[in-house]
Amino acid sequence: MSLELSKPRSSARQRLSSTRVSSTTTLSTSSKTPPSRASSSKVTLNTETTGSPFISSGYWTRRRLQVQWDKATREAGSASVMIVNEVDGEEVPGVPEDFRYLEYGYDWGRHAPDPNFLIGCDCVGNCGSADSGGCCIKHIDSDPSELWGFWYDKQGLFRLGTTHMLLRECNVNCSCDETCRTRVAQKPRKIPLQVFKTSHCGWGVRPAVRVLKGTLIGLYSGVLLKRWEADGIQGERKNYIFDLDHNKFGEEGPIQNQYSVDGYTKGNWGRFINHSCDPNMQVLPAMFDAPEIEKSYLVFVATKDIREGVELTIDYHPNLGAPTRGKGKGKRKRRGSDACMCSAKLCRGIRP
Numbered sequence: 001m002s003l004e005l006s007k008p009r010s011s012a013r014q015r016l017s018s019t020r021v022s023s024t025t026t027l028s029t030s031s032k033t034p035p036s037r038a039s040s041s042k043v044t045l046n047t048e049t050t051g052s053p054f055i056s057s058g059y060w061t062r063r064r065l066q067v068q069w070d071k072a073t074r075e076a077g078s079a080s081v082m083i084v085n086e087v088d089g090e091e092v093p094g095v096p097e098d099f100r101y102l103e104y105g106y107d108w109g110r111h112a113p114d115p116n117f118l119i120g121c122d123c124v125g126n127c128g129s130a131d132s133g134g135c136c137i138k139h140i141d142s143d144p145s146e147l148w149g150f151w152y153d154k155q156g157l158f159r160l161g162t163t164h165m166l167l168r169e170c171n172v173n174c175s176c177d178e179t180c181r182t183r184v185a186q187k188p189r190k191i192p193l194q195v196f197k198t199s200h201c202g203w204g205v206r207p208a209v210r211v212l213k214g215t216l217i218g219l220y221s222g223v224l225l226k227r228w229e230a231d232g233i234q235g236e237r238k239n240y241i242f243d244l245d246h247n248k249f250g251e252e253g254p255i256q257n258q259y260s261v262d263g264y265t266k267g268n269w270g271r272f273i274n275h276s277c278d279p280n281m282q283v284l285p286a287m288f289d290a291p292e293i294e295k296s297y298l299v300f301v302a303t304k305d306i307r308e309g310v311e312l313t314i315d316y317h318p319n320l321g322a323p324t325r326g327k328g329k330g331k332r333k334r335r336g337s338d339a340c341m342c343s344a345k346l347c348r349g350i351r352p
């Protein structure tokens with residue numbers, strides 16, 4: 001999946017590739033089948049939580065995993081994430097035995113940012129209000145893509161179609177207060193979600209309430225790794241790695257300065273987002289607690305009004321262009337390990 005900030009675009013360019021290119025954020029989807037549950041092959045019937053005969057495998061039971069997620073979301077002050085399966089007997093989504101739910105942000109490890117280098121604003125109160133001083137309405141480095149703030153409307157919805165491809169929010173060094181209109185991605189997630197078993201794409205994510213176009217649904221979380229470390233990861237874990245390879249000029253710079261997010265053993269609901277050729281979300285980078293763009297967050301933004309219960313999806317490879325009927329499911333193969341199983345009318349047929 002990729003994001004390009006150098007050109008004014010209204011949607012993120014996303015791609016799947018094991019060969020990374022500059023200015024991209026990649027979510028690898030190379031495994032043959034949706035990862036199933038934890039590592040142990042022992043299969044037992046579990047009736048612990050619901051009384052129904054869900055198939056349990058390995059360490060995780062539905063109840064154990066749900067308790068962990070409930071605790072983490074509560075502690076983060078976020079809305080709930082429920083595990084739901086109305087399709088078959090698989091009790092839990094595929095997570096490794098040492099999985100830890102991380103609702104918000106990154107496990108920075110050795111790469112913790114230094115907030116002292118964050119540039120703050122001098123606004124008073126709520127940036128953009130008549131008496132704030134208006135310092136946030138300014139160009140930084142004469143670059144319109146860095147126009148500070150105001151890509152959100154008064155309801156905190158992202159103004160889709162603006163040229164801003166970087167959500168630079170106010171931060172700890174700003175003089176404004178918590179009511180500031182630019183602080184949206186950094187706030188706890190408000191939309192309650194379900195991680196649910198889909199009919200064809202393993203587990204996916206859906207909202208438990210209606211979601212308005214422009215809503216920032218939340219952030220992708222995980223362990224921050226140097227890109228060269230992430231490049232060495234193989235197997236199932238590779239499916240949960242996002243490369244943070246966007247930057248202001250669309251150039252990546254040396255690999256030593258590039259990062260990826262590994263959502264495999266630590267992560268949130270974002271690791272279960274499936275691909276669709278006609279998605280209802282896009283991914284944008286957001287900065288607010290790290291001065292380096294290479295360490296920005298990945299934010300899922302609704303690009304349509306989404307009804308309760310409709311699966312949330314992104315295009316893993318939007319730079320392939322819009323699918324057309326001629327190149328869609330009618331003509332391309334939909335079998336095999338790389339078959340796209342999204343139900344879009346204009347499905348490309350092949351999963352990127």
Ligand SMILES: C[S@@+](CC[C@H](N)C(=O)[O-])C[C@H]1O[C@@H](n2cnc3c(N)ncnc32)[C@H](O)[C@@H]1O
Nearest residue numbers: 029033034201202203272273274275340341342
């Ligand atoms: C990041 S994971 C998404 C969560 C995954 N469905 C699960 O159960 O854990 C990416 C994997 O989901 C599956 N997947 C996602 N979108 C798909 C699609 N449109 N068609 C088929 N499989 C898909 C593929 O197995 C892919 O490697």
